[in-house]
Amino acid sequence: GQQLNQSPQSMFIQEGEDVSMNCTSSSIFNTWLWYKQDPGEGPVLLIALYKAGELTSNGRLTAQFGITRKDSFLNISASIPSDVGIYFCAGRQGGSEKLVFGKGTKLTVNP
Amino acid sequence: DVKVTQSSRYLVKRTGEKVFLECVQDMDHENMFWYRQDPGLGLRLIYFSYDVKMKEKGDIPEGYSVSREKKERFSLILESASTNQTSMYLCASSEDRGVLGNTIYFGEGSWLTVV
Numbered sequence: 001g002q003q004l005n006q007s008p009q010s011m012f013i014q015e016g017e018d019v020s021m022n023c024t025s026s027s028i029f030n031t032w033l034w035y036k037q038d039p040g041e042g043p044v045l046l047i048a049l050y051k052a053g054e055l056t057s058n059g060r061l062t063a064q065f066g067i068t069r070k071d072s073f074l075n076i077s078a079s080i081p082s083d084v085g086i087y088f089c090a091g092r093q094g095g096s097e098k099l100v101f102g103k104g105t106k107l108t109v110n111p
Numbered sequence: 112d113v114k115v116t117q118s119s120r121y122l123v124k125r126t127g128e129k130v131f132l133e134c135v136q137d138m139d140h141e142n143m144f145w146y147r148q149d150p151g152l153g154l155r156l157i158y159f160s161y162d163v164k165m166k167e168k169g170d171i172p173e174g175y176s177v178s179r180e181k182k183e184r185f186s187l188i189l190e191s192a193s194t195n196q197t198s199m200y201l202c203a204s205s206e207d208r209g210v211l212g213n214t215i216y217f218g219e220g221s222w223l224t225v226v
Contacts (some may be wrong), residue, residue, distance in 0.1 A: 097207070
């Protein structure tokens with residue numbers, strides 16, 4: 001099946017730093033979703049984007065739906081140790097109920 | 112809040128056993144999904160259902176079947192478990208919002224080990 005190109009694969013940062021990750025595709029999507037997964041748990045929805053150009057925040061998290069509808073990014077500001085985990089992007093193409101997922105960005109935050 | 116509940120968090124089964132993974136959602140969602148997650152392979156869709164008694168194959172349906180007799184419940188069945196089905200299984204659900212776009216909510220996951 002199709003997958004999204006998510007980068008970077010992993011990040012090691014110091015507490016307090018800002019983080020940016022993105023997902024790209026060769027196809028157009030009409031929904032972009034960002035999830036966080038803690039070890040041994042299911043993914044938890046962080047932000048949902050439904051319109052091209054949409055910029056949405058959830059606390060220290062900000063995500064944008066790219067104008068071309070082929071990409072999305074997630075920023076985390078002033079990282080803290082509990083931000084550690086794997087962040088997934090997911091996209092939905094028009095007319096489909098199924099999501100396409102990126103392979104995840106593993107974030108490590110050093111105190 | 113949306114609640115997707117998977118009945119078993121950790122299971123150990125023997126090769127050849129029939130395995131049932133149960134999932135219940137409490138938000139009256141039309142769509143339900145079963146994924147498996149493996150290191151390096153990400154999330155892969157096994158089956159999904161968009162209505163009671165309706166099902167569609169995902170990307171990796173071989174070796175699996177599903178059952179949706181009630182709207183809130185979606186079961187994944189491994190007819191004869193094999194070691195290559197050792198994995199984390201994730202159930203998910205979403206509301207049918209058509210062109211408005213849907214948001215998928217996941218359960219906590221079921222870790223299955225086949226020995």
